[in-house]
Structure formats: C-alpha cells, structure tokens
Amino acid sequence: MSSPHRPVATRRVFYIPGYDPIHPRRYRELYRKESAAQAAISGYEIALSARQGGSTYGWHVEAQIEGASVRSEVDVLIWSDIVRGSMSNSIPATYLQLIRTAWAYISTGALFRLMRLRKGPVIAALYPVAFLLLQLALAVLAGITALRLCARASDMIGEAAALGIGAALGLVAFAGVLRWFKAKDAKFFAYYLMHDFAYSARYGGANPPELEARMDEMRAQIAAALAEDVDEVLIVGHSSGAHLAVSILADMIRAGLPGAAPRLSFLSLGQVVPMVSFLPRAVRLRTDLAYLSAREEITWVDVTAPGDGCAFALCDPVAVTGVAPADKRWPLVISAAFTQTLSPARWRALRWRFFRLHFQYLCAFDRPGDYDYFRITAGPKTLGERFQVRAPSKSRLEKPVNRFRSMAS
Structure with missing residues (x-):
C-alpha cells in the first residue's frame, strides 16, 4: 500500500452511477462544468481532456491543488444499458x-x-x-x-x-x-x-442476473487498476451505485488484493442502501455490508445531506440494516450540509429541485466545507488522509430498524 505520508500524484477513479438510463457523457460534462466552477471558488486549477480509444468511457484530469500536481484517470462503470x-x-x-x-x-x-x-x-x-x-x-x-x-x-x-x-x-x-x-x-x-x-424490489433485494454479470465486469476493471503504478484507486458509488460498489469491493477483498496495491478508497454519495437491504432476499448485500465495514484494506466515507430528499441522509447503512459486526470500523458518516455549504441564494434556487440536489455531491459548492468532490477525486491526499481527523456526524442514525438481517453463512 502507498505510504500515508506520500502525496498522491496519480489516481484511478471509478464512478458507479445510480439507476440512470442516460449516456455517461453527461457525467463528463458535469465534471467539466462543476470542477471549473469549484476551482474558481476555491483557488485551484483543474482541467479535463478526452480519452482516446479504450474499452471504457472516461477522461483525464490534470490538477494543481494544495500545492501539488496530480493526474487522475476517471472511468464511468456503465450499466445504463441495463437500466434502459x-x-x-x-x-x-x-x-x-x-x-x-x-x-x-x-x-x-x-x-x-x-x-x-x-x-x-x-x-x-x-x-x-x-x-x-x-x-x-x-x-x-x-x-x-x-x-x-x-x-x-x-x-x-x-x-x-x-x-x-x-x-x-x-x-x-x-x-x-x-x-x-x-x-x-x-x-x-x-x-x-x-x-x-x-x-430493486423485483427479486426481493437480490441482484438480477444481468446486473450480477455486469458487476463482475466492473470488479475486473477495478482489480486491473490495483495492479497499476498509481497511488490511490478510488471508487465512487452514487445513489443506487453505492450498494453495487459495496458488493463489488467486498468480492474484491475476499479474493485478495495485490501485495503492493495502491490505497483502496470508497466514497458513497447520496446512498439509498436501506431501500434494498431492508428487503427479505437482500442476503448478499447484507453480508457484504457487514464484511466491508470491518476491513482494514479500505477507507469508506459515506456522504449525504439532510437537504437531499432522495437519500437516506446520515443513516449509517450498516448499522440501520442491523448487520454491524463487533469490529465495525466503516463507514465514516458525514454530512455535505447543503444549508451551510451553499449560499442562501444558491440554496433557495435549488431547494425544491429534488433531483438536482441528489446530484449536488458531484457539483460545486459556493461555500465549501471539508467535502469537496474535486479535491477528493483530483487532489494530493487519499480519501483516508483527507478525513483522518474528521469526526462522524453527531446526528447520524445508527439504531437497527431492519426486520430482515439474515446473511450468508
């Protein structure tokens, strides 16, 4: 693993979208527009360039952040065809x-x-x-x-x-x-x-076969990146993509990581995990939540905001599902605090645009706090280093309320 004191110079980012039928170019254009806006607000430099060829959809990012030069490669792990x-x-x-x-x-x-x-x-x-x-x-x-x-x-x-x-x-x-x-x-x-x-409800919380097959492909792509000479491999799971990421990462760690692998990080944004984990046949997801929450091979930070009406804001997805093990260490649950990190004028403009707010985690904040999507994905610190002294949100929910808690033996 990379040294915790070594600045990140190169990073691979894998973005897993939620249930979205739109072509992934929307995420590239969103990143381009919002990163430029955040850079202007926060005083750093960031630029995108298109990727030429390749079997996956993504882009290059060059950034000057916190006095360091960082190169990041962003891939969108596509399942929009399954959604359509x-x-x-x-x-x-x-x-x-x-x-x-x-x-x-x-x-x-x-x-x-x-x-x-x-x-x-x-x-x-x-x-x-x-x-x-x-x-x-x-x-x-x-x-x-x-x-x-x-x-x-x-x-x-x-x-x-x-x-x-x-x-x-x-x-x-x-x-x-x-x-x-x-x-x-x-x-x-x-x-x-x-x-x-x-x-999600069709199979009672179990993954449909076509989705399981696609998740295997995603896992293979991430595993290949762990064999590269980079400082961090960061997986970002947004909305429904968060629970896909949980199972993909759990499978990867069970299979064993390379001995000299870069730091493995997981950022879940606007997660809706309980919508699936509370269903009776979500045995795989519950098992993976419990397993991943205790692993030292990964850093897992979960970011939501009470202003996002489409997410289970500040709900620890492992704890509320009722599968937290005794040695649980993840996720670190923090708030993006829209009412504080967006100016009053910006908050008024977005307050009733529920779907737009569900994507705010991927956008610029005009009063940024310690959560900055572009510093995380293109800055010189790993996810763990960036939040190593960050306390979890005091208003997080951890009480188990799920009826179905069965896991694979």
Missing part, C-alpha cells in the same frame, strides 16, 4: 409493476421500517405510486366524460350507435391521457421512479 432495458415496459406493464412493488414493500413491512429512518426517500418511493394512480384516475374520468357526451346524442343517432361511438371515443380518451403523461415523464419522473424502485 428495465424501463422499456408498456403502460399496462408499468401498472402491474406498481402493484408488485407496492406489495413487496408493504407486505414485508419494509416500507414502515424505512419511514422510521428518513421520510424523504420514502415519499420519493410513494410519489410514483400516487402520481401513476392519479394519472389512471384522470384517464378513467376522460373516458367516462367522452362516453357521457356521446350518450347525449342518442336521440339523434340512436342509443346503440351512441353507445358504440361513446365507448370508442372513451377508450381513445383513456389511452390518450395515459400516453400523454408517459410522453411528459421527463417532467414528472413517475415512470422513471417506478422503474427504479421496481428494479
């Missing part, structure tokens, strides 16, 4: 998905236990259910209205004709309303969120 495939459902299939997902969380009691943690992500989970049901109600209303309007013309065209035309127009109106809402889902996010929660 899971979202290609018809309207009727999505409503069937709604029923199955609601039943998975309600029948197991997971929904009510999650509410004892943070209301925000539970509301986010209930929102697509409520809004899709509202869409269905409006579609039924439109259909009934069309049928009644045609019924008024029965004296002129006959009752049978009016009923037939009304039924046809009612079906057209019903389908038209549902299709209109689906076409506008980029504004409403109801279908998107429904597919997101359904993907």
Whole structure:
C-alpha cells in the first residue's frame, strides 16, 4: 500500500452511477462544468481532456491543488444499458409493476421500517405510486366524460350507435391521457421512479442476473487498476451505485488484493442502501455490508445531506440494516450540509429541485466545507488522509430498524 505520508500524484477513479438510463457523457460534462466552477471558488486549477480509444468511457484530469500536481484517470462503470432495458415496459406493464412493488414493500413491512429512518426517500418511493394512480384516475374520468357526451346524442343517432361511438371515443380518451403523461415523464419522473424502485424490489433485494454479470465486469476493471503504478484507486458509488460498489469491493477483498496495491478508497454519495437491504432476499448485500465495514484494506466515507430528499441522509447503512459486526470500523458518516455549504441564494434556487440536489455531491459548492468532490477525486491526499481527523456526524442514525438481517453463512 502507498505510504500515508506520500502525496498522491496519480489516481484511478471509478464512478458507479445510480439507476440512470442516460449516456455517461453527461457525467463528463458535469465534471467539466462543476470542477471549473469549484476551482474558481476555491483557488485551484483543474482541467479535463478526452480519452482516446479504450474499452471504457472516461477522461483525464490534470490538477494543481494544495500545492501539488496530480493526474487522475476517471472511468464511468456503465450499466445504463441495463437500466434502459428495465424501463422499456408498456403502460399496462408499468401498472402491474406498481402493484408488485407496492406489495413487496408493504407486505414485508419494509416500507414502515424505512419511514422510521428518513421520510424523504420514502415519499420519493410513494410519489410514483400516487402520481401513476392519479394519472389512471384522470384517464378513467376522460373516458367516462367522452362516453357521457356521446350518450347525449342518442336521440339523434340512436342509443346503440351512441353507445358504440361513446365507448370508442372513451377508450381513445383513456389511452390518450395515459400516453400523454408517459410522453411528459421527463417532467414528472413517475415512470422513471417506478422503474427504479421496481428494479430493486423485483427479486426481493437480490441482484438480477444481468446486473450480477455486469458487476463482475466492473470488479475486473477495478482489480486491473490495483495492479497499476498509481497511488490511490478510488471508487465512487452514487445513489443506487453505492450498494453495487459495496458488493463489488467486498468480492474484491475476499479474493485478495495485490501485495503492493495502491490505497483502496470508497466514497458513497447520496446512498439509498436501506431501500434494498431492508428487503427479505437482500442476503448478499447484507453480508457484504457487514464484511466491508470491518476491513482494514479500505477507507469508506459515506456522504449525504439532510437537504437531499432522495437519500437516506446520515443513516449509517450498516448499522440501520442491523448487520454491524463487533469490529465495525466503516463507514465514516458525514454530512455535505447543503444549508451551510451553499449560499442562501444558491440554496433557495435549488431547494425544491429534488433531483438536482441528489446530484449536488458531484457539483460545486459556493461555500465549501471539508467535502469537496474535486479535491477528493483530483487532489494530493487519499480519501483516508483527507478525513483522518474528521469526526462522524453527531446526528447520524445508527439504531437497527431492519426486520430482515439474515446473511450468508
């Protein structure tokens, strides 16, 4: 492992996105824009350049931070194609998905236990259910209205004709309303969120086979980087990507790390781990959470913020799941404290933009504290060195509330 006193000169960064169907170039452009903004605020230099060729999507970063020159190579570990495939459902299939997902969380009691943690992500989970049901109600209303309007013309065209035309127009109106809402889902996010929660609930918290296969590929990419001459290998798991990273890293450490491996670090951002670990068949994830939390081979820092309504803010994912071992050492749970690290004007502009706030961890802060995504990914300190004297958040939640705590023997 690299010396704790040796400045980081070279770093490999692997970013695992959440449930996102968009091409990974959005993350490169986000990094380009926000790193420039943070550099201007914080007084350092950072520049991106495109990667030529290669089998993965990523970019180069050159930075002058804290008096040191650092080169970082950033890779996005892609599973957006799997996400898109899971979202290609018809309207009727999505409503069937709604029923199955609601039943998975309600029948197991997971929904009510999650509410004892943070209301925000539970509301986010209930929102697509409520809004899709509202869409269905409006579609039924439109259909009934069309049928009644045609019924008024029965004296002129006959009752049978009016009923037939009304039924046809009612079906057209019903389908038209549902299709209109689906076409506008980029504004409403109801279908998107429904597919997101359904993907985790479909197998009761177990990973679908296609995702397990992709995670094996991700693990191989990270393992190859550990054999390179770099000072740190940093894995960043955002949103749903955090629980994928937990299992990938646990598998890697079980398999054994190279003897002279660079420092291995894990940064989880805006995590939603309990949405999966509280489900009955999430045995693999619970086992990996317990295992990773006690390993000395890794530094794990978990960053959330109460202002992010889509994350389980300041919930220790290992402890609240009820699988913390006696020798638990990770994660270090800290807050990005949006209300303090964003100016009042910036906070007012973003406060009700819930999805934008869920990505704030990857963006610039105009009143930065000790969390700075670009210092972490492009600066001269390892994750462990940067937060070695940082105390965990006093308002973190650690009480175990999960009903399902079974792990692989």
